Amino acid sequence: MFSTVIDVLEIILEDCASSEQKGEAYALLESLQTFEFSFCLHLMKEVLGITNELSQALQRVEQDIINAMSLVRICKMRLQDMRDNKWVDFINSVTLFCEQQKINVPHMDDKWVARGRPRRRAQDITNLYHFRVDIFYTVLDMQLQELNNRFTEANTELLLCIACLNPNNGFNAFNKDKLIRMAQFYPTDFSPFDQTILQNQLDTYIMDMRSDDQFSSLKDIRSLAEKMIQCRKDIVYPVVFRLLELALVLPIATAGVERAFSAMNIIKNWLRNRIDDQWMNDLLLAYVEKDILDSIDNEVIIQLFQNMKSRRYKL
Known part of the structure; x- marks a missing residue:
């Protein structure tokens, strides 16, 4: 793929009549055929490869x-292992790639000079320090820090507690101790008396759920909450239902919410900079829930508008 891109840019450089496009092609070739670009390209590929499964898991609609x-x-663990033990293998793979693509490989003990900068003003660091410390370690440390900030021990424990409410596979994930621990995270919502009630209520709740066929086919916490309201189980198990409410409110950074914000950026563009809240909400609803809207017959929508008021012409 890399060699194909280079070939295309070389063709543009030779055959293109526009001097502006030739200049852009030349600048791109100069940038792409450097050791630093290849180094960053390989590092990005490695980091994205390590985090790919996690990214996919967090973006699924039904999150496990x-x-x-x-x-x-x-x-x-993999990022830390790469930082501690994989430098030699990584730099060897980058060097091999550059040799195959006929890209100049700098000597690691030489003084590092930024591209386009005079040598006399260069920092007093070697190429090894620049590539290993300034780029390799820095990128991996940033990734580790981001994961640690996003998933602290408390957050991880809370998420694992929430997972125990999942009704999938006959409430297979149910764990009484973790749900009691979840209640302890919120002393203002669950008093000591509520926590005492919860211990007994959970035993009755799980036996009821597993023995009731209405709850046997549920797949997620949202559908469980809806079914409990329909069957008035939220009144029977008010403390357990409070846990469900918290579980539904807490994951505010799910993929669905992120998609809604992305949709807002698409809908409220510079042509619609004066759009009011109600109109934007309606457009967002139509955009985000387009799968549901696609299932509605156009004739039903036409009849709905036709019946709103008398019209001179039939829609």
Whole structure:
């Protein structure tokens, strides 16, 4: 793929009539055919490869929290292992790639000079320090720090507690101790008396859920909450239902919410900079829930608008 891109740029450089495009092609060739670009390209490929499964797991509509937390731990371990033990293998693979592509490989003990900068003003560091410390270590440390900030021990424990509410596979993930621990995270919502009630209520709740066929086919926490309201189980198990409410409110950074914000950037563009809240909400709803809207027959929508008020012409 890399060689193909280079070939295309060389063709543009030779055959293009526009001097501006030739200049852009030449600048791109100069940038691409450097050791630093190849180094960063390989580093990006390695980091994205390590975090790929975690990214996919976090973006699924039906998130498997337990497996996602396991992937977080594995990603941290792999990134740390790459930082501590994989430098030699990594730099050798980059060097081999550059030799195959006929890209000049700098001597690591030479003084590092930034591209386009005079040598007399260069920092007093070697190429080895620049590539290993300034880039390799820095990128991996940033990734590790981001994972640690996003998934602290408390956050991870809380997410694992929430996963115990999942009704999938006959409430297979249910764990009474973890749900009691979840309640302890919120002393203002669960008093000591509520926590005492919760211990007994959970035993009755899980026996009821597993013995009721209405709850046997549920797949996620949202559908469980809806079914409990329909069957008035939220009144029977008010403390357990409070846990469900918290579980539904907490994951505010799910993929669905991120997609909604992305949709807002698409819908509220510079042509619609004066759009009001209600109109934007309607457009967002139509954009985000387009799968549901696609399932509605156009004739039904036409009849709905036709019946809103009398019209001179039939729609």
